[in-house]
Amino acid sequence: MTTGVEVLSVEFRAVYSSSGFSMKPARYKLSSKKTPVKVRPGSKDLVKVFCRIRPLHNNEESCVKVTSQTTLSLLPPETRGSHRLANCKEIHHTFKYVFDAKATQKEVFDHVALPLVENLIHGKNGLLFTYGVTGSGKTFTMAGEPHNGGIMPRCLDVIFNSISSYQAKKFIFKPDKMNDFDIQSETDAVLDCQNEIHCARSLKTLRKKESDVDLSQRIPDGTKIESVVEDNSYAVFVTYVEIYNNAVYDLLENVPEDIIRSRQFQSKIVREDASHNMYVHSVTEIEVKSTEEAFDAFNKGQKRKRMAITTLNSESSRSHSVFTIRLVQAPLDSQGEHVFQDRKAMCISQLSLVDLAGSERTNRTKNSGQRLREAGNINNSLMTLRTCLEILRENQLYGANKMVPYRDSKMTLLFKNYFDGEGQVEMIVCLNPSIEDYDETVQVMKFTETTQEVQISQPAIRKLDFGLAPGRRKASHIFKQALQKMEDNGHKETSDIDVDIGIVYSLLPALPCLELTDPSMDTLIKDLAMFLELRMNRKNILLKDWHQKHQDFYKRLTEVEKEKLLAEQKCSSLKTAVEQGRNKISALEARLVGYESYVMNLEQQVEEKEVTLVTLKQELENQEILLQELLEKERLRKEYSDRTEVDKDKNSFFTLKNLKEQESVLKTQMRYQEQKLRKVKQILTEDSCLSTHAPRQSTKSLAIICKPPVLKTNISSHVFSSQSCKRGPAVSNRRHRRSQSAGDGTWLEHRPVPAIELSTLMQPLMKRYKSVTKLTDVKDIANSKTSKYCLMTQEQDSSGELETHLYKADVVPTVGGGAQVIFNDVETLKQQSPTTTPSRKRSASTSKLKDTEAECAMFMEGHKRARH
Numbered sequence: 001m002t003t004g005v006e007v008l009s010v011e012f013r014a015v016y017s018s019s020g021f022s023m024k025p026a027r028y029k030l031s032s033k034k035t036p037v038k039v040r041p042g043s044k045d046l047v048k049v050f051c052r053i054r055p056l057h058n059n060e061e062s063c064v065k066v067t068s069q070t071t072l073s074l075l076p077p078e079t080r081g082s083h084r085l086a087n088c089k090e091i092h093h094t095f096k097y098v099f100d101a102k103a104t105q106k107e108v109f110d111h112v113a114l115p116l117v118e119n120l121i122h123g124k125n126g127l128l129f130t131y132g133v134t135g136s137g138k139t140f141t142m143a144g145e146p147h148n149g150g151i152m153p154r155c156l157d158v159i160f161n162s163i164s165s166y167q168a169k170k171f172i173f174k175p176d177k178m179n180d181f182d183i184q185s186e187t188d189a190v191l192d193c194q195n196e197i198h199c200a201r202s203l204k205t206l207r208k209k210e211s212d213v214d215l216s217q218r219i220p221d222g223t224k225i226e227s228v229v230e231d232n233s234y235a236v237f238v239t240y241v242e243i244y245n246n247a248v249y250d251l252l253e254n255v256p257e258d259i260i261r262s263r264q265f266q267s268k269i270v271r272e273d274a275s276h277n278m279y280v281h282s283v284t285e286i287e288v289k290s291t292e293e294a295f296d297a298f299n300k301g302q303k304r305k306r307m308a309i310t311t312l313n314s315e316s317s318r319s320h321s322v323f324t325i326r327l328v329q330a331p332l333d334s335q336g337e338h339v340f341q342d343r344k345a346m347c348i349s350q351l352s353l354v355d356l357a358g359s360e361r362t363n364r365t366k367n368s369g370q371r372l373r374e375a376g377n378i379n380n381s382l383m384t385l386r387t388c389l390e391i392l393r394e395n396q397l398y399g400a401n402k403m404v405p406y407r408d409s410k411m412t413l414l415f416k417n418y419f420d421g422e423g424q425v426e427m428i429v430c431l432n433p434s435i436e437d438y439d440e441t442v443q444v445m446k447f448t449e450t451t452q453e454v455q456i457s458q459p460a461i462r463k464l465d466f467g468l469a470p471g472r473r474k475a476s477h478i479f480k481q482a483l484q485k486m487e488d489n490g491h492k493e494t495s496d497i498d499v500d501i502g503i504v505y506s507l508l509p510a511l512p513c514l515e516l517t518d519p520s521m522d523t524l525i526k527d528l529a530m531f532l533e534l535r536m537n538r539k540n541i542l543l544k545d546w547h548q549k550h551q552d553f554y555k556r557l558t559e560v561e562k563e564k565l566l567a568e569q570k571c572s573s574l575k576t577a578v579e580q581g582r583n584k585i586s587a588l589e590a591r592l593v594g595y596e597s598y599v600m601n602l603e604q605q606v607e608e609k610e611v612t613l614v615t616l617k618q619e620l621e622n623q624e625i626l627l628q629e630l631l632e633k634e635r636l637r638k639e640y641s642d643r644t645e646v647d648k649d650k651n652s653f654f655t656l657k658n659l660k661e662q663e664s665v666l667k668t669q670m671r672y673q674e675q676k677l678r679k680v681k682q683i684l685t686e687d688s689c690l691s692t693h694a695p696r697q698s699t700k701s702l703a704i705i706c707k708p709p710v711l712k713t714n715i716s717s718h719v720f721s722s723q724s725c726k727r728g729p730a731v732s733n734r735r736h737r738r739s740q741s742a743g744d745g746t747w748l749e750h751r752p753v754p755a756i757e758l759s760t761l762m763q764p765l766m767k768r769y770k771s772v773t774k775l776t777d778v779k780d781i782a783n784s785k786t787s788k789y790c791l792m793t794q795e796q797d798s799s800g801e802l803e804t805h806l807y808k809a810d811v812v813p814t815v816g817g818g819a820q821v822i823f824n825d826v827e828t829l830k831q832q833s834p835t836t837t838p839s840r841k842r843s844a845s846t847s848k849l850k851d852t853e854a855e856c857a858m859f860m861e862g863h864k865r866a867r868h
């Protein structure tokens with residue numbers, strides 16, 4: 001389909017001098033015959049002069065004061081003789097812009113060189129040179145340092161940033177050695193490429209040696225110019241020459257090693273090309289495809305450039321160096337694929353970056369010999385430049401027609417075209433603010449004043465219509481992509497698809513050559529009418545299509561508008577949702593903060609608990625240790641008790657044995673006591689027999705019969721009984737010691753129950769005695785004083801009479817500190833009622849005897865216990 005076509009034209013700019021002297025075509029090769037040329041004189045611009053002040057060295061005094069962004073003052077040093085003569089006022093100067101010592105390389109580039117690069121891409125020429133006293137920072141500003149690039153590397157960066165996607169293949173544009181370019185076919189370009197690779201291999205070693213600069217430190221400038229014509233193809237070429245002692249040398253020329261070492265380069269001549277442009281004849285022009293390649297070439301030239309150590313600069317340029325970037329651009333053909341093979345369509349623009357050598361005063365530099373000659377030449381060429389500019393200004397200001405002496409110096413000759421109006425001219429004046437440089441700085445200022453007044457014509461813009469539509473590159477790209485997609489989707493016959501992208505946008509082929517030589521040539525008029533009719537038809541179709549497209553577009557626009565409204569609504573609802581979401585998030589965040597603090601508290605608590613746990617564990621361990629110790633003790637105790645038990649058993653065995661022995665002893669004693677008791681019994685029995693006839697007597701006991709106070713009858717009889725009746729009246733003799741109860745030792749009288757008062761005549765005799773009711777303390781009996789023991793018991797006999805028994809015993813101390821009580825006597829005091837029958841008395845006395853035995857036994861037992 002070839003509908004929907006819009007006719008557009010390609011815009012080109014051509015540079016023409018409009019100074020009024022002569023009109024000369026610049027780099028655009030335009031056919032004056034076929035293509036009508038419309039000349040529009042361009043406007044005039046003053047040379048833009050910038051000023052950059054370099055930083056001072058330590059403790060140096062400054063003679064420059066920056067007063068604003070565009071002005072500065074020169075302060076005359078009072079000590080200088082020259083100023084005592086001159087008027088010692090401050091000198092004020094105005095510039096396009098003043099960069100103080102703190103200004104960065106980037107700032108300088110953006111202000112000064114970036115517009116020139118933009119112009120270059122848009123097809124305009126430019127000249128930028130640095131001017132100043134030696135050591136004022138010209139080379140620093142132009143080239144910079146590897147890590148802090150100056151204007152030149154930044155220009156290259158910006159150019160390649162902008163055109164890298166639209167670069168032509170290498171050698172498509174080929175320098176013709178006469179300051180112009182040819183457009184080669186792709187095949188020729190490929191052949192040249194192979195040639196170059198072959199040459200490069202042989203020169204590899206040499207090149208490496210010459211340009212082994214470390215580019216790793218380089219920080220590229222990222223600026224990109226957007227207004228690049230996409231439908232053009234671009235190629236960048238660089239040249240680097242120096243003007244030394246008024247001779248031009250090619251710094252990029254491939255020359256043998258010995259020539260490089262001896263520095264005997266062949267100088268070049270400056271010539272004028274067919275378009276009256278000045279150029280260095282047969283200069284090496286390198287096509288570069290990246291900043292790195294261009295920088296490589298620059299560094300190669302920089303190494304060859306003549307530099308020297310002088311008093312004022314350790315790396316002083318002894319020559320003017322000119323680094324030229326030429327940008328060649330040509331439109332793509334109608335298919336948007338290859339370069340349009342027409343030299344007329346080609347546009348060549350160039351940017352010359354000139355680092356002038358510094359002006360020098362020989363009395364300051366103390367140069368001599370070669371350096372002096374160099375300085376002389378430098379100063380001469382600068383002087384010529386100054387003269388040229390002065391005359392130019394004069395011609396412009398006063399309408400004079402003086403000849404500008406460009407040819408006096410190679411440098412001015414080379415820049416002639418610029419000053420004649422071939423492009424924009426800019427200058428950076430570098431200043432060393434040191435007071436030492438004051439005099440030279442004043443001279444520099446005078447030169448800048450002149451330069452600022454020189455006007456340079458700006459090239460006119462012209463349009464050339466090659467019938468090529470814009471967007472070819474994109475269309476071709478899209479078409480290729482579509483083909484690729486089709487191939488990917490399995491379409492095999494894609495090579496047959498032939499779409500003429502150009503036709504889509506063009507109206508019709510160009511008007512045929514219709515020359516009306518004879519007014520009667522009707523056929524020609526008919527042909528012309530037919531051609532115009534066709535065009536009209538075509539136009540109508542296109543108009544119809546346009547209307548259709550317009551309607552479609554309007555419809556689409558309405559839809560888009562609706563979609564936009566919907567989208568806006570959606571957007572606002574989304575915004576609300578987002579707002580809500582945000583609120584929710586902030587609430588959640590607040591909660592989160594709360595939880596976090598809570599968690600922190602918990603963590604703190606956990607930490608504390610952990611500390612407590614550790615303490616408790618410690619305590620537990622201690623307790624366990626204690627428990628272990630206790631268990632151990634318990635075990636030992638048990639072990640000990642077991643042993644004790646065994647010992648006890650052993651002891652009990654022995655005790656039993658002892659007891660048995662004691663028992664046998666006691667049994668013996670008992671037998672003895674029994675015998676005694678039997679005797680007492682016998683006596684008692686005899687007494688009872690006697691009682692009926694005579695008072696009873698006993699050898700060991702005395703029975704006193706008397707009337708007990710509690711008896712029922714008042715009749716009482718006293719019966720005296722003694723162990724031996726043979727003792728006679730001892731009973732009534734008070735002085736007579738009665739029985740054994742009257743001993744010399746102290747008696748222990750033992751009365752278990754409170755005794756009933758005996759109202760008998762005969763009373764037991766105990767001179768010294770101690771009375772106890774209970775025998776609990778062994779000390780009562782086992783002491784040194786007590787030698788006798790008397791146990792008193794009172795009871796009623798079977799006949800109801802009171803019977804008082806006194807069991808007497810000797811207390812014998814034992815070895816172990818105790819005492820042995822040996823009963824040896826019993827006294828019975830008995831009160832008898834005269835009314836009681838003898839049988840009953842006898843039975844009572846018999847039972848009494850038995851009781852006495854038992855009691856004796858019992859008390860003996862008690863004594864045993866007490867003793868034990």
Ligand SMILES: Nc1ncnc2c1ncn2[C@@H]1O[C@H](COP(=O)(O)OP(=O)(O)OP(=O)(O)O)[C@@H](O)[C@H]1O
Nearest residue numbers: 054055134135136137138139140313316317357358
């Ligand atoms: N703006 C600046 N910032 C920091 N250093 C600077 C600046 N300008 C110049 N310099 C330093 O001053 C010294 C001299 O600078 P440079 O070589 O560029 O001077 P020049 O004008 O080119 O001298 P000549 O004319 O002799 O070649 C160099 O060491 C350079 O690094």
